[in-house]
Amino acid sequence: MRRPTTITPPKGNLGVLTVGMGAVATTFMAGVDLIRNNAAQPVGSTTQLGTIRLGKRTEGRTPLIKDFVPLDPLENLVFGGWDLFPDTAYEAAAHAAVLSSEDLAKAKKFLSGIRPMKAAFDRNYVKRLDGPNVKKAKNKYDLALEIKNDIAEFRKKSKASRCVVIWCGSTEIFLTPEEVHSTAKKFEEGMKKNHPAIAPSMLYAWAAITSGVPFANGAPNLTLDIPAMQELAAKHDAPICGKDFKTGQTLLKTILAPGLKARMIGLNGWFSTNILGNRDGEVLEDPESFKTKEESKLGALEYILQPKLYPNLYGNVCHKVRINYYPPRGDNKEGWDNIDIFGWLGYPMQIKVDFLCRDSILAAPLALDLVLFLDLAQRAGLHGIQEWLSFFFKSPMCAPELYPEHDLFIQSMKMKNTLRWMMGEELITHLGSEYYD
Numbered sequence: 381m382r383r384p385t386t387i388t389p390p391k392g393n394l395g396v397l398t399v400g401m402g403a404v405a406t407t408f409m410a411g412v413d414l415i416r417n418n419a420a421q422p423v424g425s426t427t428q429l430g431t432i433r434l435g436k437r438t439e440g441r442t443p444l445i446k447d448f449v450p451l452d453p454l455e456n457l458v459f460g461g462w463d464l465f466p467d468t469a470y471e472a473a474a475h476a477a478v479l480s481s482e483d484l485a486k487a488k489k490f491l492s493g494i495r496p497m498k499a500a501f502d503r504n505y506v507k508r509l510d511g512p513n514v515k516k517a518k519n520k521y522d523l524a525l526e527i528k529n530d531i532a533e534f535r536k537k538s539k540a541s542r543c544v545v546i547w548c549g550s551t552e553i554f555l556t557p558e559e560v561h562s563t564a565k566k567f568e569e570g571m572k573k574n575h576p577a578i579a580p581s582m583l584y585a586w587a588a589i590t591s592g593v594p595f596a597n598g599a600p601n602l603t604l605d606i607p608a609m610q611e612l613a614a615k616h617d618a619p620i621c622g623k624d625f626k627t628g629q630t631l632l633k634t635i636l637a638p639g640l641k642a643r644m645i646g647l648n649g650w651f652s653t654n655i656l657g658n659r660d661g662e663v664l665e666d667p668e669s670f671k672t673k674e675e676s677k678l679g680a681l682e683y684i685l686q687p688k689l690y691p692n693l694y695g696n697v698c699h700k701v702r703i704n705y706y707p708p709r710g711d712n713k714e715g716w717d718n719i720d721i722f723g724w725l726g727y728p729m730q731i732k733v734d735f736l737c738r739d740s741i742l743a744a745p746l747a748l749d750l751v752l753f754l755d756l757a758q759r760a761g762l763h764g765i766q767e768w769l770s771f772f773f774k775s776p777m778c779a780p781e782l783y784p785e786h787d788l789f790i791q792s793m794k795m796k797n798t799l800r801w802m803m804g805e806e807l808i809t810h811l812g813s814e815y816y817d
């Protein structure tokens with residue numbers, strides 16, 4: 381990939397379209413409104429609070445990321461979305477019960493103006509949901525064309541000069557790549573024939589990408605990770621990234637596991653269990669949606685620990701993940717980890733983690749960062765898989781011949797070096813031998 385020589389400045393509004401207007405999407409929208417009105421801080425957002433070191437440690441150049449790369453300011457963001465429930469973003473946020481009544485009241489005017497467009501929804505892919513705000517069309521191809529039209533209409537009405545689409549919809553059932561996903565042509569024929577391996581999330585992705593609009597997948601379902609989407613992303617100059625926001629338990633896993641491995645501490649087992657009571661938890665009660673999530677959550681450890689390279693330390697790890705829907709907790713999830721480690725001479729030890737987290741509070745800043753970075757990538761002339769955005773995902777996408785990078789610290793370094801590379805700054809290797817010459 382060639383280094384961008386120019387990055388088009390962000391002029392005009394940036395349209396942000398969320399597929400799904402549930403807990404994550406409405407917490408994201410409300411947060412942007414509160415932050416714009418100086419009523420809250422963008423805690424958790426790399427684009428808003430992160431800094432980046434440039435040049436040598438002695439130079440003292442550490443600007444904010446948002447001052448270093450030409451990101452769109454929050455003032456320019458305009459929001460829309462789709463959902464199978466007709467509730468406005470205000471009603472949906474009240475239902476999700478993430479925000480306090482004080483914060484909700486402050487964002488009421490803004491959120492009440494955001495009404496979902498009709499969803500392309502099919503119960504075969506999310507079994508625990510049903511709602512009335514749904515498109516009707518002859519086949520999946522026509523549904524996808526309607527979504528394309530929605531994007532074009534939204535762009536016109538909101539006077540957005542660019543758009544980004546982000547999947548904040550429910551987790552769909554587990555699917556694996558098939559022949560119909562292998563080329564753009566086969567995929568289009570498949571949509572016309574209502575092929576069962578084409579899920580609604582893929583229709584949104586197809587519509588966005590073929591409109592030249594970047595797409596991020598915040599859920600673990602198979603959507604962008606098929607050759608047809610990658611072919612189309614190259615053809616239509618659309619940057620894409622996914623999948624599954626890395627927020628709670630897996631975030632901690634990818635913080636702890638690289639540390640244990642760096643110290644050559646052995647691991648016998650890692651048992652992770654969760655209770656959560658939001659709509660996401662309800663959807664994940666369905667074994668087919670859970671399977672999608674489980675695959676996404678299980679991958680990280682294996683890639684970080686590299687059991688083939690360290691068979692004595694990590695060759696026999698028992699890794700289990702459980703999720704239980706427990707309504708009293710709402711969006712305030714509890715995730716327990718029991719980690720059985722061993723040290724010098726094989727002596728066993730244990731670590732217990734009890735993370736009382738707030739799912740959507742952790743996910744909302746990631747949605748913001750992804751939208752801003754995807755828009756930046758497009759203005760920098762980048763398209764296709766944006767591996768440098770792995771930092772935000774549980775199951776990061778990468779080129780087919782590569783293995784994904786899960787280590788949060790390598791991901792962070794990769795992201796920052798990509799920003800330096802985009803801006804023509806020297807990459808940072810952390811060698812530092814020059815300080816001792």
Ligand SMILES: NC(=O)c1ccc[n+]([C@@H]2O[C@H](COP(=O)([O-])OP(=O)(O)OC[C@H]3O[C@@H](n4cnc5c(N)ncnc54)[C@H](O)[C@@H]3O)[C@@H](O)[C@H]2O)c1
Pocket residue numbers: 399400401402403404405462463464465476499500501502506509511547548549550551552580581598599600624625626627628658659660663738739740742743
């Ligand atoms: N919150 C987190 O920390 C976190 C982390 C990783 C991934 N995720 C994923 O993000 C997604 C959103 O999470 P949430 O807590 O907001 O869930 P949610 O249930 O509150 O919201 C999802 C919304 O998507 C809508 N939806 C489902 N299918 C749709 C379709 N085809 N078209 C349009 N709308 C559709 C639902 O009606 C619902 O309102 C889930 O898939 C979840 O697994 C969340």
